[in-house]
Amino acid sequence: xxxxxxxxxxxxxxxxxxxxxxxxxxxxxxxxxxxxxxxxxxxxxxxxxxxxxxxxxxxxxxxxxxxxxxxxxxxxxxxxxxxxxxxxxxxxxxxxxxxxxxxxxxxxxxxxxxxxxxxxxxxxxxxxxxxxxxxxxxxxxxxxxxxxxxxxxxxxxxx
Amino acid sequence: xxxxxxxxxxxxxxxxxxxxxxxxxxxxxxxxxxxxxxxxxxxxxxxxxxxxxxxxxxxxxxxxxxxxxxxxxxxxxxxxxxxxxxxxxxxxxxxxxxxxxxxxxxxxxxxxxxxxxxxxxxxxxxxxxxxxxxxxxxxxxxxxxxxxxxxxxxxxxxxxxxxxxxxxxxxxxxxxxxxxxxxxxxxxxxxxxxxxxxxxxxxxxxxxxxxxxxxxxxxxxxxxxxxxxxxxxxxxxxxxxxxxxxxxxxxxxxxxxxxxxxxxxxxxxxxxxxxxxxxxxxxxxxxxxxxxxxxxxxxxxxxxxxxx
Ligand code: SF4
Ligand code: SF4
Ligand code: SF4
Numbered sequence: 319x320x321x322x323x324x325x326x327x328x329x330x331x332x333x334x335x336x337x338x339x340x341x342x343x344x345x346x347x348x349x350x351x352x353x354x355x356x357x358x359x360x361x362x363x364x365x366x367x368x369x370x371x372x373x374x375x376x377x378x379x380x381x382x383x384x385x386x387x388x389x390x391x392x393x394x395x396x397x398x399x400x401x402x403x404x405x406x407x408x409x410x411x412x413x414x415x416x417x418x419x420x421x422x423x424x425x426x427x428x429x430x431x432x433x434x435x436x437x438x439x440x441x442x443x444x445x446x447x448x449x450x451x452x453x454x455x456x457x458x459x460x461x462x463x464x465x466x467x468x469x470x471x472x473x474x475x476x477x
Numbered sequence: 478x479x480x481x482x483x484x485x486x487x488x489x490x491x492x493x494x495x496x497x498x499x500x501x502x503x504x505x506x507x508x509x510x511x512x513x514x515x516x517x518x519x520x521x522x523x524x525x526x527x528x529x530x531x532x533x534x535x536x537x538x539x540x541x542x543x544x545x546x547x548x549x550x551x552x553x554x555x556x557x558x559x560x561x562x563x564x565x566x567x568x569x570x571x572x573x574x575x576x577x578x579x580x581x582x583x584x585x586x587x588x589x590x591x592x593x594x595x596x597x598x599x600x601x602x603x604x605x606x607x608x609x610x611x612x613x614x615x616x617x618x619x620x621x622x623x624x625x626x627x628x629x630x631x632x633x634x635x636x637x638x639x640x641x642x643x644x645x646x647x648x649x650x651x652x653x654x655x656x657x658x659x660x661x662x663x664x665x666x667x668x669x670x671x672x673x674x675x676x677x678x679x680x681x682x683x684x685x686x687x688x689x690x691x692x693x694x695x696x697x698x699x700x701x702x703x704x705x706x707x708x709x710x711x712x713x714x715x716x717x718x719x720x721x722x723x724x725x726x727x728x729x730x731x732x733x734x735x736x737x738x739x740x741x742x743x744x745x746x747x748x749x750x751x752x753x754x755x756x757x758x759x760x761x762x763x764x765x766x767x768x769x770x771x772x773x774x775x776x777x778x779x780x781x782x783x784x785x
Contacts (some may be wrong), residue, residue: 371714400780413717413746
């Protein structure tokens with residue numbers, strides 16, 4: 319992938335937003351292609367660290383989407399998620415990540431058009447921000463048993 | 478009202494051990510100690526160098542009846558540990574001590590030399606015989622002191638004044654600089670800071686609320702949240718883990734930053750998070766035995782932040 323391309327990750331709940339995204343796809347609605355979707359049972363399963371880890375491993379934007387409040391398949395998963403995700407969005411700037419790079423939304427299975435709009439809007443917000451480059455300046459997770467690569471610069475120098 | 482030695486002796490009649498402080502013979506400042514009998518208790522002290530938060534030991538003493546000497550800030554950790562069922566109220570005898578603010582011994586040593594004589598009197602601080610401005614050498618956390626007297630105790634040793642010892646609430650020394658940075662600059666700032674991390678895990682080991690011990694996900698292989706490489710990126714990840722796990726649980730005791738051997742300003746992260754938690758839920762960890770950590774509950778009617 320060329321340097322300028324952005325990578326987005328979407329954590330979507332199986333019951334509402336994933337079905338909504340699926341609907342947008344099968345109805346052939348136009349939407350940008352930068353988003354990789356990870357399907358999860360519920361936004362209640364979205365550990366905020368999944369979002370931060372995605373940024374650390376090279377994501378430039380992360381979107382979390384689940385059922386509307388009151389519509390959770392497991393009744394209350396998204397209520398717990400709401401607290402965590404709101405806190406996470408308030409902490410983003412403290413971690414040094416532009417707050418726009420993280421969003422959470424509620425999209426139902428029947429809202430294919432809304433999904434297409436959301437993902438388009440999100441992608442257009444991130445494009446001008448460009449790459450986050452948080453993955454630089456350190457070993458990838460799976461590298462570490464090989465020890466530091468020969469001639470690798472210190473994290474500070476590499477940045 | 479009894480002094481610290483007599484109080485500990487009394488408490489030892491009903492407990493297996495008491496967590497307190499004694500004077501380190503080499504440096505002359507306080508160091509944590511465990512007292513098991515009257516003879517050992519003779520060595521107990523409480524003074525303004527007793528900075529350590531001894532509550533960190535409680536989760537490892539689940540099978541004992543434990544006495545613990547606690548300042549106001551330490552008592553918040555005790556409360557939070559009880560709320561989280563890490564210790565039982567019944568197994569504890571809390572010896573409350575009133576605190577008149579603590580000295581930053583490391584700072585004194587850096588300035589005046591290791592082991593220099595420190596004499597802290599009510600009205601003056603003498604370092605190596607020289608009178609200095611005490612305010613300059615107060616522990617940073619004491620400038621944001623919430624309670625100088627413990628909120629939970631079975632017995633009080635010495636005097637409590639009911640007063641917050643420092644009238645100056647000061648933000649973190651780097652706070653003003655930090656908030657003036659753009660997100661991209663903060664990114665570089667943290668990478669720079671974490672490039673110094675030696676992965677000693679002292680920040681975790683010293684934190685009363687980091688009691689997961691050998692199942693801490695900083696070091697689990699499955700799932701592997703952080704790689705084993707000691708570099709800025711992985712060290713930043715372990716701190717992101719910690720900050721997230723401390724959400725709504727951190728009492729702001731400042732031990733993590735105090736313990737970090739390379740001076741990483743960890744409290745910048747935790748202060749900001751504690752502030753956000755307070756704003757969102759009007760909640761401060763360790764303030765009340767009846768509280769529930771805010772991320773373990775929800776409130777359909779109040780949780781509206783204009784998003785979604
Ligand atoms: S994270 Fe730091 S300030 Fe918070 S409870 Fe743990 S040691 Fe204390
Ligand atoms: S960082 Fe998290 S898993 Fe590790 S000890 Fe602290 S609370 Fe437990
Ligand atoms: S105490 Fe400091 S050096 Fe040690 S692991 Fe924590 S941040 Fe790194």
